[in-house]
Amino acid sequence: MAQFEEVSQKSKLHPKPEGLTLQYGTAGFRTHAKHLDHIMFRMGLLATLRSKKTKSTIGVMVTASHNPEEDNGVKLIDPMGEMVTAAWEGYATQLANAEQDSLLKELKDIIKKEDIDMSEPASVYVGKDTRPSSASLSQAVLDGVSSLGGKTHDYGLVTTPQLHYMVCCCNTHGCYGSPTVEGYYQKLSQAFLQLTQNALNRTDDQKRLLVDGANGIGALKMREMEPFLRSELQVVLSNDGSSGKLNHMCGADYVKVQQKAPQGMNMGVGERCCSFDGDADRIVYYYTDSKGCFHLLDGDKIATLISTYLKELLTQAGLNLQIAVVQTAYANGSSTRYLEDVMKVTVCCTKTGVKHLHHAAQEYDIGVYFEANGHGTVLFSKAAQKQIQELVKDPNTNDERKRAVKLLESTINLINQTVGDAISDMLMIEAVLAIRGMSAQDWDAIYTDLPNRQLKVTVCADRRVIDTTDAERRAVSPEGLQDTIDTLVKKYKSARSFVRPSGTEDVVRVYAEADTQESADSLAHEVSLAVY
Ligand code: NG1
Ligand code: ZN
Structure with missing residues (x-):
């Protein structure tokens, strides 16, 4: 042929x-x-x-x-x-x-x-x-x-999520939006501007956001998008690719793993800052306090902020839709406890990798999923979207309910439901903070993270000798490893630890959390020795 x-x-x-x-x-x-x-x-x-x-x-x-x-x-x-x-x-x-x-x-x-x-x-x-x-x-x-x-x-x-968006637009014959980069900017910015109309008396300081573009595509696309946002968001871009190297000492992964600010960013006290990763499908936020301490607002904090906001809107709209948060084993224990005990939302845990989280989130009316590293989005079921749209059009909906359902409608338009999207998530977070009149510090205060540590261990044997179960939270092989981890964990307060082979690097990842940073570090170290 x-x-x-x-x-x-x-x-x-x-x-x-x-x-x-x-x-x-x-x-x-x-x-x-x-x-x-x-x-x-x-x-x-x-x-x-x-x-x-x-x-x-x-x-x-x-x-x-x-x-x-x-x-x-x-x-x-x-x-x-x-x-x-x-x-x-x-x-x-x-x-x-x-x-x-x-x-x-x-x-x-x-x-x-x-x-x-x-x-x-x-x-x-x-x-x-x-x-x-x-x-x-x-x-x-x-x-x-x-x-x-x-x-x-x-x-x-293009950013990875932009290409996901284009594919979805094309195959839904324009229902999701127009399959062009301009169409993407227009859809997201319109939704963002509609949402921020609900935030009154925002000062220029409140509209200002420091963005670390990881010297990658996200920086380029942020520059293109800025005019569409009509100064409702004033982006101060660093690591924009003009001189630095991609992902080097900057970007979401660096900030999350090192738990420190990227190079090249001039942060004022309390100023909201965020970092994209190299293809702009992940985002983390952070700020420094008056003592110079660095505070990370990671995927777990993002999931909590967004689900709190959505739950409030559902109550105001009188909509009985089930909302769930999907996490992985890397989610900070404090976030899981807060979501389950205080917010009373369903929390489920899947294996690492967004495809697993995405799949699980599809089971709910509204599925909020985020990996701790800042990769995530929100999925609205078709039925949920239909209920929201019908309520917007219903002439009998009273003013309070109408405001809430309109906010939900714009939120759906702002969120890239195909995949985690740093730009879309950033606009979502900015809109939620603006509507609720919250600073980065207010957001951080929702719950306090348990101190934690992530380590990479290079092992001589094939890392896949480690096999896990229970959404990767327990090791089933090699024999005895889990018993050793359990014994080590018992030595510390509020502690948890697990190991798993990485799916993207030739290393075994070790995670530990405990009541103090010293304990988390020491537990992670001890568990690494057990792996090695
Ligand atoms: P691995 O290397 O399998 O841990 C890492 C991230 C995942 C996911 C993928 C793909 C952690 C602990 N792991 O996977 O969450 O983002 O890369 O990029 O952050
Ligand atoms: Zn990425």
């Missing part, structure tokens, strides 16, 4: 280094950029098959998120803007690791298994982050798609 002839020819321009094997992990393929050219070409092929199979547009994003600038990676986006399904992750690994001479065989195997009609048209949207390697790697994706006769739309430099 001519179709495969072109694949065969073009794949020679993107040869696989013999013996190299890579896995589609927690967040797609991710490694040093020099190993990825063949992977990109092949993901172009796979996205084309997925498009034919689903009769929809599929997305391919070239990025390695918070990894160092020298790395790169690729993630596939399914029709509704969600991460590609698990079965196709398996195909991705199969195709990626096929030696050069068996590529066509593996490709045909997938076509057969999935019963794909190759006469169907295919459409693939491609985006990339600002890494130096991204331009040629995204070209390899485009080559892969065109060699199978698929149509491409190259969005060029």
Whole structure:
């Protein structure tokens, strides 16, 4: 078939280094950029098959998120803007690791298994982050798609969540918004401006926000979006990519793990600050107090702020919708206790990785999900959205209820429901703080984090000898490890600790929390020794 002839020819321009094997992990393929050219070409092929199979547009994003600038990676986006399904992750690994001479065989195997009609048209949207390697790697994706006769739309430099948004807009025929970067800015800014109309007498200081762009795509896109916000948000951008290196001493991951401010940010006392990660799908907030102490407002604090706000609106609107917060084992124990005991919302815990949280959140009328590292969003079920829209239109709705349902309606428009989105989450948080007249300190005071420590341990053996259960909170192998952890935890007050193999790095992650920082540090250290 001519179709495969072109694949065969073009794949020679993107040869696989013999013996190299890579896995589609927690967040797609991710490694040093020099190993990825063949992977990109092949993901172009796979996205084309997925498009034919689903009769929809599929997305391919070239990025390695918070990894160092020298790395790169690729993630596939399914029709509704969600991460590609698990079965196709398996195909991705199969195709990626096929030696050069068996590529066509593996490709045909997938076509057969999935019963794909190759006469169907295919459409693939491609985006990339600002890494130096991204331009040629995204070209390899485009080559892969065109060699199978698929149509491409190259969005060029976009944030990961922007590409998710485009895919969703396209496949819902514009119902979610217009599939352009401008359409994205318009949708989000309109919703933000509607929400902030409900915040009275905001001073310029209250409108000011310091943003660390991680020297990445988020900084670029924030600059583009600023005029749409009509000074209702006054962004002071640092690490904007003009001089520094991507994710180096800056960005959401650095701030969360190091528990300190990024380099290059000039923070005044009490000023609200936030950091994006390298592809702008994560965000964390922070401020320093009058004593110079650094305070982190991470994904758990964000989930609490947003769910408190939504719960209040639901009560005011008289809507009986179930709201749940989805977390992972990394959620601070204080946040879980506050959500369950004080706010009385359902809390559920899933494995690490947003696809697990997203899936769990879909089970509720309103599912708020955030990883502690600041990756998350809010999902509204179709039924919940319908109830809210009907109430907005109902002439019998009284003024108080109408205000609440209109706020809910704008909130839905502001939130990127396809995936965690630093820009959308930032605007959401800014709107909630403005409407409730809260400062960063007020927000921080909702509950006090338990001191905690995260460590990485490089082990000699394969890190996957550690197997876990109960949403990764307990180790089932190697034998005896969990008993040792339990014994260590008992030595400390309000303590908890767990270990799990990372899905994105060749390390075992250790997490510990306890009543004091010294205890959390010491417990984490002791558990690391047990792992090593
Ligand atoms: P791993 O390496 O599996 O722990 C990390 C993050 C995840 C998720 C993925 C993808 C932590 C502890 N883990 O996964 O939450 O964001 O990267 O980027 O933050
Ligand atoms: Zn990211």
